[in-house]
Amino acid sequence: MSTAPQGERLQGELLQGWLQGEELQPQRREADRALAARDPRIPGLNWVLDDELLSELLGERVRITRTRYKPHSSALVVFRRAGNGAGSYGWASTTAPEHAGKLQRRADSSLQRGGGIRLIRPDQLHPDVAVAAGPIEEDWPLRPNLRWLRDHGLRRLGALPAAGRFLDPPVSVLRYNPERRLVARVPTETGPVVIKTAVQADEVAAGLRLRQRLQSHGIPVLPELADPACAAHGISASPGWGQGDLGGGDNDPAAYRAGQAVAAIHGMDAGAGADPMADREDLARQLAATRSMIICLFPGLQAPVDALTGRLLAAVGAAGPQRQQPVLVHGDFSADQVLVDGPAIRIIDFDRVTTSDPARDLGSFAAVEDIADPAGAGPVAGGRKTAQLIDGYREAGGHVTQARVDSWAAFRLFLNSVDPFRNRASDWPADTNWHIRRALELIA
Incomplete structure (x- = not known):
């Protein structure tokens, strides 16, 4: 029997699976425990990654739905009870011991105001473990x-x-x-x-x-x-408007109209904000941040992740004849950003509007369609909805090549490769593996 620590053994298995192209299925709890073992700077990490441990800590049954993790510093999670109002949601946070004083000060201030933040020290044998928990209304920055x-x-x-x-x-x-x-x-x-x-x-x-x-x-x-x-x-x-979003099922007329709408957005005057160099720097920052997190989660995958990061930057960030003139883009486009009511549509969530390659929005849409149906992913990015979107885009005067759509889809897939961990997928290592392999397929 191997004497390698659990975390090292898991990373070795993942790397072997990567090289062999196999779908490995380590369970979330094992992967979470391996991560916590690799990051002793946050001694309470496993308490906020495990549904059962957090439920025990809070004295009620909860399910963790989202995680924000800063290696060697802190972890913040959303948990949910039964129900749909704000009272069904809460948050829990833990930090490195030297930052626990901040959690204590927030809990003390909340107590003085009659608020609901609690500071819990779950491990008597390790008094440096501190977890703060509270309701949405006591989300400190919000x-x-x-x-x-x-x-x-x-x-x-x-x-x-x-x-x-x-x-x-x-x-x-x-x-x-x-x-x-x-x-x-x-x-x-x-x-x-x-x-x-x-x-x-x-x-x-x-x-x-x-x-x-x-x-x-x-x-x-x-x-x-x-x-x-x-x-x-x-x-x-x-x-409130519509009967759902475009991700809810096939709706060819709505997808076609969404493509026309994207072409109209790209046809607007981008103004003085169109700066190709600033766009390239922003893309490089996003790739670097994703690379750093993925390597933290999967230390054994540094070589293939480094290779993918370099290829993506060359494909979507490089200046040259293959890169079109920057236009105004949605910046986070996907089927769930398109509300539908029959064939009628409304585009929502323009928080990430920027100037960039026009293929960026189409590739982003295609990537999210692939993520929604991994088994249906084909030789090019996206599926039926993406095809209808591109048809509508071209009919409205937009110009795009499949190669550019594939490159930007690979970019979005890589950025989203952290989401299975963040969103507490039941087997986030395997899901992340798929994201990265699919990005490599499209960027080849």
Whole structure:
């Protein structure tokens, strides 16, 4: 029997599987424990990665739905109970021992205000293990803007706060990214409103002006309901619309129209912000950050990941005749960014608008379609929806080659390769392996 530590043995198996092209299926708990063993700087790491341990710690049954991990520094997770309001969600955080004082100060401040942050020391044999846990309303960076939403923003948007906790049902939480943003559906007298509250303020209401500009060019987007005062507190809002998004099933007319809409966005004046060098530097930063995290999760895969990173930078970041003139791009385009109501569509979530290669949006869409159906991935990126999207794009005057779509799909696949870990996939090592192998196939 091998005497190698568990983490080293797992990495060796993953590397062998990579080289042989095999789908290995180590379970999430084993992979999480191996990661925690490799990072003793965060002694509480395993407590916030394991559903059963965190449930034991909190004294209730919870399921971890998202993780943000900073190697050797901290881990922050979202957990969920039964239900759909804010009360069904919570967060838990642990840090390296020298930073535990910050958790203690936040818990003390919360206690003084009657808030709900608890600091728990689960291991009597290891007093340096500290885990803080609290509700959405006590998400420290998000708390000021959520409080402003409760006290001022809801009324400005035509909604009245509930008598109890203002985010409890009939309000429903659609998405919660701790210390970043909360998206909730809030009922009003005129219909539901989807409200996003972010940590980052939009002091000059740039998002509101962008939405107005898109509408003026005929782009099918939802109206912005938030005013500049809301934007200054990180709040944006739109009326609830549609019967779901394009990811929910085949809808050829909607996918075709989405392609036409993307072509119209790319045809808008990019303005003075079109800076190819800045775009290249941003792409390099994203690739470097992803490479660093993947190597942390899979130390044995450094060589193939380094090779892939270099090939991606050369393919999507290099200046030259193969790179088209930068245009205004959505920056995070996928089927779930296209709301549908029959053949009618609305494009949403323009938080990452930038100037870049026009194939970037199409490749991003194709990559996410592959991720949604790995078994159906073919020799080129994307599937039926991507084909309809590209047809609509070309009919509306857009120009793109399949090679460029494949290159940008590989880029998106690599960036998303950390998501199985972050989103607590049941076998995140195997899922990450697939992302990277698929990127290599498309970039070959």
